[in-house]
Amino acid sequence: EVQLVESGGGLVQPGRSLRLACRTSGFIFGTYAMSWFRQAPGKGLEWVGFVRSTVYGGTTEYAASVKGRFSISRDESESIAYLEMSGLKTDDTGVYYCSRGQDPATGIWSDAFDIWGQGTMVTVSS
Amino acid sequence: DIQMTQSPSSLSASVGDRVTITCQASQDIRSDLGWFQQKPGKAPKRLIFAASSLQSGVPSRFSGSGSGTEFTLTISSLQPEDFATYYCLQHHFFPWAFGQGTTVEIK
Numbered sequence: 001e002v003q004l005v006e007s008g009g010g011l012v013q014p015g016r017s018l019r020l021a022c023r024t025s026g027f028i029f030g031t032y033a034m035s036w037f038r039q040a041p042g043k044g045l046e047w048v049g050f051v052r053s054t055v056y057g058g059t060t061e062y063a064a065s066v067k068g069r070f071s072i073s074r075d076e077s078e079s080i081a082y083l084e085m086s087g088l089k090t091d092d093t094g095v096y097y098c099s100r101g102q103d104p105a106t107g108i109w110s111d112a113f114d115i116w117g118q119g120t121m122v123t124v125s126s
Numbered sequence: 127d128i129q130m131t132q133s134p135s136s137l138s139a140s141v142g143d144r145v146t147i148t149c150q151a152s153q154d155i156r157s158d159l160g161w162f163q164q165k166p167g168k169a170p171k172r173l174i175f176a177a178s179s180l181q182s183g184v185p186s187r188f189s190g191s192g193s194g195t196e197f198t199l200t201i202s203s204l205q206p207e208d209f210a211t212y213y214c215l216q217h218h219f220f221p222w223a224f225g226q227g228t229t230v231e232i233k
Contacts, residue, residue: 035222037170045162045170045213047222061220064127097169104217109175112217113160116169 002026002115004098009120012088020083022098022117029079030054032111033101036072036083039119040094048096051081056103065091088124095119128152128216132225138233145201147228149214154194158218161190161199165210173212174199204230 008020022034033056036048049062051072060072071084081098097119102112129152139145149159157177162170172181174190177197187202201208209232214225 044227045164045215045224047215047224050220050222063221109158109160109217110179112175113162113170113172113215114175114181116171119169 002100004100004115004117006096006098006117006120009096009122011123011125013126014088014090014124016088017084017086018088018122020085020096020098020120020122022081022083024079024081024100027100029074030076033103034072034074034081035099035101035113036081037097037099038092038094038122039097040091043094046094049083050101052103056105085122088122090124093122093124095121127221128155128219128223130214130216130223130225132214132228134228135226136229136231138231139204140233141204141206143204143233145204145208145230147199147212147214149192149197149199149216149225151195151197151216153219155216155218157193158216159190159192159197160215160217161188162213162215163208163210164213170213201230206232 003025005023012018033052035050049072051060069087073082098117099113100115131150159177161174164170178190189200191198211227211229213227
């Protein structure tokens with residue numbers, strides 16, 4: 001069964017750091033890109049960032065709101081995608097989701113965003 | 127950056143009604159658009175990919191159309207389980223962007 005499970009959320013003070021993990025199973029992790037999204041309480045969905053598969057260099061893209069503060073990485077041996085968040089602000093509060101993606105260079109989107117984790121809550125507050 | 131204008135922001139409909147939700151992109155995004163359904167406290171669920179392809183397992187009453195800048199999600203006959211919030215997502219240009227969402231409520 002294809003599955004994504006996020007972890008690492010919690011309560012953190014403004015300015016501090018937190019690392020979220022997205023553990024994957026049921027598919028060949030190395031051949032897929034991964035995306036992170038978030039949703040502030042009572043608000044809509046927001047794209048956070050993206051990491052290409054190792055086949056396409058594992059390079060990353062970020063939303064302007066998190067660029068320079070958030071970083072996405074991959075652990076190919078454990079099939080985990082990480083979202084490292086630093087300099088956290090109260091506006092970063094929300095549920096964070098990971099989703100399976102596909103490399104844009106392929107032009108194929110049939111497997112992109114088809115699988116999502118259950119989400120992990122991040123609360124930034126003093 | 128691409129702006130996605132989704133309308134309406136909410137609608138009230140009855141079981142059996144035909145419902146249409148639209149997304150307009152500020153630039154040509156080809157067919158790089160997906161539609162998602164989200165219920166309270168749950169992760170989004172993909173309904174449509176590549177603007178018009180139905181996700182496996184999704185009922186055929188859902189359909190997507192459009193390309194370029196104008197896109198539509200149609201529910202041909204609304205069912206009780208379809209009351210939810212729907213989002214479009216463009217993934218042609220970074221930064222990717224969602225529409226503002228459409229909440230479908232029971233009339």
